[in-house]
Amino acid sequence: MLKKKQTQQSFLRHTLYMLNEEQIIKQAKSGDLQAFQELVEYYSHRIYSAAFRILNHKEHAEDCVQEVFIKIYHKIGSFNEQSKFSTWLYSVAVNTAIDLQRKHARHSQHESPDLDQLEASDRNTPENVAWLANVSHTTQRALMQLSDDVRIAFVLRHHEERSIEEISQILDVNPNTVKNRIFRAVARLREILQPKVGDYETVE
Missing domain, CATH: 1.10.10.10 (Winged helix-like DNA-binding domain superfamily/Winged helix DNA-binding domain)
Incomplete structure (x- = not known):
């Protein structure tokens, strides 16, 4: 029952965010920190998931998420709203992950995915x-x-x-x-x- 309720809440948050994303982005571009935080909260897990599968390293994936949103924070003012925000975000994330992979190539340590990242059974x-x-x-x-x-x-x-x-x-x-x-x-x-x-x- 708890799992079902959490799923419903997650779906509701996702729906509300998507309905308001355009306005949230406009506010973030104007310097609204709360709006930018909403972007971070919505996309951080998604970016971590992609980064982990690219880098295969928990800490490097976490570093990637942090670097991505630092870059986005400084560049969001130049984001073209005619484009799709997620496309721009994932482009920054992929390039950041590639840079980190090259940086750590000589001493990377492969890790197994955390159990809390696995699909629930x-x-x-x-x-x-x-x-x-x-x-x-x-x-x-x-x-x-x-x-x-x-x-x-x-x-x-x-x-x-x-x-x-x-x-x-x-x-x-x-x-x-x-x-x-x-x-x-x-x-x-x-x-x-x-x-x-x-x-x-x-x-x-």
């Missing part, structure tokens, strides 16, 4: 939590075997649910290039994960 037993963690870790490791450009396109499409057109704007490449990268990602992930399918039978 209806039967949240210790066995199921461990099983979900193992599957999530395996999937994340497979993602990290993809090249940066292919992985980022896949993450934006299948985890962040961005459209092909929006991804092409975020990455500044044409839509066919985006489709090609996603196709290559799916093919490679199938190749990596298919042999492991038998290892992850449904927990009863």
Whole structure:
């Protein structure tokens, strides 16, 4: 019951934000700190999720979120409201994540996703939590075997649910290039994960 109520509240907050986003952005551009904080609260988890899947490192993903919103704070006055805010935001986030990845390339440490970042299970037993963690870790490791450009396109499409057109704007490449990268990602992930399918039978 509590989970259902939390889901309903989350959906309501999302709906209210989307109905008011245009006005919130205008206020943030004019220097309204409360409006900017609303942008941060709405998008920070989404940016963290994308950054983690790109960087595969909790602290680096947190650093990425912080850097992204510092950049957005200083640049929001120049944001063209004819464009989609999320497209601009994700573009900044992807570029920031790539910069951080290069910065930490020599001494990066791969981490498993935090349990609180995993999808909630209806039967949240210790066995199921461990099983979900193992599957999530395996999937994340497979993602990290993809090249940066292919992985980022896949993450934006299948985890962040961005459209092909929006991804092409975020990455500044044409839509066919985006489709090609996603196709290559799916093919490679199938190749990596298919042999492991038998290892992850449904927990009863």
